[in-house]
Amino acid sequence: MPRVAASGWIESQHMRSLQATLDFEAPETDGRRINMRPIHVSKSTFQAGLAERIHRWFRLTPSFGPDLVHEMLGRMGARRGQTILDPFSGAGTTAIEAQLEGFNCVGFEINPLLHFVGATSLNWTIDPQDVERSLDAVVAEFMRRRSRVERHQLEEQGYFVPPIHNVHRWWRDDVLRDLSVLVFCIDMVEDRAIRDFLRLALAGVLVPDLTNVTLGKLQLHFIDRSSDSIEVIKSYAAHVARMADDLGSVREQGGLGTSQVLLQDSTDLSSLQLSSKIDHVITSPPYPNRYSYVWNTRPHLYLLRFMSEASEASAIDKRTIGGTWGTATSALQKGVVEPINAAVARTIEPVAAAIRKEDNLMANYAMHYFNRLTQHVMELDKIVAKNVNIAYVVGNSWLKGVYIETDVLLADILAGLDRPYEVTEIHRFRRRNSGKDLFESIVYGRR
Numbered sequence: 001m002p003r004v005a006a007s008g009w010i011e012s013q014h015m016r017s018l019q020a021t022l023d024f025e026a027p028e029t030d031g032r033r034i035n036m037r038p039i040h041v042s043k044s045t046f047q048a049g050l051a052e053r054i055h056r057w058f059r060l061t062p063s064f065g066p067d068l069v070h071e072m073l074g075r076m077g078a079r080r081g082q083t084i085l086d087p088f089s090g091a092g093t094t095a096i097e098a099q100l101e102g103f104n105c106v107g108f109e110i111n112p113l114l115h116f117v118g119a120t121s122l123n124w125t126i127d128p129q130d131v132e133r134s135l136d137a138v139v140a141e142f143m144r145r146r147s148r149v150e151r152h153q154l155e156e157q158g159y160f161v162p163p164i165h166n167v168h169r170w171w172r173d174d175v176l177r178d179l180s181v182l183v184f185c186i187d188m189v190e191d192r193a194i195r196d197f198l199r200l201a202l203a204g205v206l207v208p209d210l211t212n213v214t215l216g217k218l219q220l221h222f223i224d225r226s227s228d229s230i231e232v233i234k235s236y237a238a239h240v241a242r243m244a245d246d247l248g249s250v251r252e253q254g255g256l257g258t259s260q261v262l263l264q265d266s267t268d269l270s271s272l273q274l275s276s277k278i279d280h281v282i283t284s285p286p287y288p289n290r291y292s293y294v295w296n297t298r299p300h301l302y303l304l305r306f307m308s309e310a311s312e313a314s315a316i317d318k319r320t321i322g323g324t325w326g327t328a329t330s331a332l333q334k335g336v337v338e339p340i341n342a343a344v345a346r347t348i349e350p351v352a353a354a355i356r357k358e359d360n361l362m363a364n365y366a367m368h369y370f371n372r373l374t375q376h377v378m379e380l381d382k383i384v385a386k387n388v389n390i391a392y393v394v395g396n397s398w399l400k401g402v403y404i405e406t407d408v409l410l411a412d413i414l415a416g417l418d419r420p421y422e423v424t425e426i427h428r429f430r431r432r433n434s435g436k437d438l439f440e441s442i443v444y445g446r447r
């Protein structure tokens with residue numbers, strides 16, 4: 001397997017094989033700037049969020065855990081009152097944790113469903129008793145309507161059927177009927193904040209509980225659920241009740257901060273106005289593994305009417321970092337994607353050249369990925385404080401037999417920019433069990 005050395009960060013092959021023999025479970029610093037201290041999956045991944053108030057409202061498998069946010073805030077010496085940015089907000093883990101801990105935080109997110117999840121998860125001004133009253137009304141209306149609905153004539157009876165390709169593959173007829181009626185009843189709630197809260201609850205319980213999919217390691221996979229017991233209204237009401245409990249608990253807590261999540265492309269910040277400069281960036285951009293957030297949130301995007309046509313999915317995917325771009329993939333098949341600047345050229349060209357021996361598309365994918373990531377980092381200059389600290393959680397991957405050491409490559413790009421960052425540490429905190437050398441790391445930098 002070819003390994004491509006990037007300047008500065010990779011030492012000799014000898015050091016590397018030595019490192020490979022280290023037991024990753026034992027806290028270990030390898031004497032270089034790569035720190036190998038593990039953080040357990042129950043703290044570093046989405047699993048941690050499933051057990052925590054607010055974070056458990058929506059499960060996004062690639063999310064990091066709230067503990068990781070603490071780890072980074074502590075490591076960067078963040079103080080209350082300072083402003084944190086998460087430019088790849090996902091389900092809003094950073095913004096939620098920041099608000100809980102008394103920081104101010106801004107999140108950016110390009111996926112409309114995830115933007116809605118993050119933004120709605122931060123509204124803790126709602127009275128849980130109002131939620132309970134609205135839920136009772138929704139359930140009563142649901143029961144009244146459902147008994148009268150013919151499951152094969154939903155649209156004729158004025159109900160909405162998500163225009164997702166092959167809708168019956170996603171939901172059983174009876175489940176689809178219940179979901180359509182439920183969406184209708186939630187839409188009848190007049191108070192906007194409570195309606196959004198109730199829509200978020202539906203998003204939170206939809207996958208995998210109510211949909212013909214399993215989450216696998218990361219991606220959605222279709223499964224046969226014809227003989228499962230799926231009770232839409234029961235699962236839904238239970239989730240709303242959990243969320244209302246969490247609301248009650250945070251409303252009793254003092255010292256909260258102020259967070260918001262904006263629908264915003266992090267690679268283009270030209271028209272953005274923020275009221276204060278960013279002191280710390282804590283984030284996790286997509287990994288270079290072709291995982292598509294849009295593809296994996298399609299059931300929610302269509303059911304909750306964030307999207308009505310497949311072309312919209314491709315258009316968003318095309319602007320994301322690391323997505324699969326649907327139809328735009330063909331654009332990467334032809335020619336050679338050039339590096340956007342000298343730092344990317346120095347760091348990524350050797351990697352892309354190694355991949356290109358096997359596959360031009362994937363070589364272009366790698367270059368495009370690092371171009372977009374670098375573009376984003378340079379755009380940040382418009383909104384960050386002079387002495388900003390950054391922490392990027394990234395994942396290494398393999399593309400066509402070539403090791404993509406994202407942490408090291410990003411560190412080299414950061415250090416090689418016209419306005420460089422001093423990279424203070426690469427902390428490899430987890431070895432993903434899905435493959436060889438698939439580390440996840442935090443890359444720390446400062447100005």
Ligand SMILES: C[S@@+](CC[C@H](N)C(=O)[O-])C[C@H]1O[C@@H](n2cnc3c(N)ncnc32)[C@H](O)[C@@H]1O
Nearest residue numbers: 063064088090091093110111265266293320321
């Ligand atoms: C690894 S996830 C972040 C997960 C997050 N840390 C959490 O705990 O939920 C990366 C996110 O970046 C978003 N994203 C990708 N490209 C983007 C862009 N150009 N601008 C803003 N967000 C983008 C994706 O939609 C995805 O939600």
